[in-house]
Amino acid sequence: MKWTEVxxxxxxxxxxxxxxxxxxxxxxxxxxxxxxxxxxxxxPARCGERILEAIQQAWIDEVA
Known part of the structure; x- marks a missing residue:
């Protein structure tokens, strides 16, 4: 799994x-x-704030 698979x-x-x-x-x-x-x-160097924001938002959507 890669960073882009949010x-x-x-x-x-x-x-x-x-x-x-x-x-x-x-x-x-x-x-x-x-x-x-x-x-x-x-x-880990391929990760940035935008990716983490996308992951966090997807996680929020997942638990909603």
Missing amino acids: EEIAIQLSDAHPDVDPLKVNFVDLMRWVMALPEFDDD
């Missing part, structure tokens, strides 16, 4: 952290949690 990342984050409100996750933790997902395999 929908799949959001689904996996929702499964991995069911009690977490995605609105309250800071980007440092979000990036760390994404990189810890078992299927994630991408370069």
Whole structure:
């Protein structure tokens, strides 16, 4: 899984952290949690604020 697969990342984050409100996750933790997902395999240097915002929004949409 790569940084651009925001929908799949959001689904996996929702499964991995069911009690977490995605609105309250800071980007440092979000990036760390994404990189810890078992299927994630991408370069951390390819991640930026826009990608993290997209992941966070997809996660919010996933749990809504």
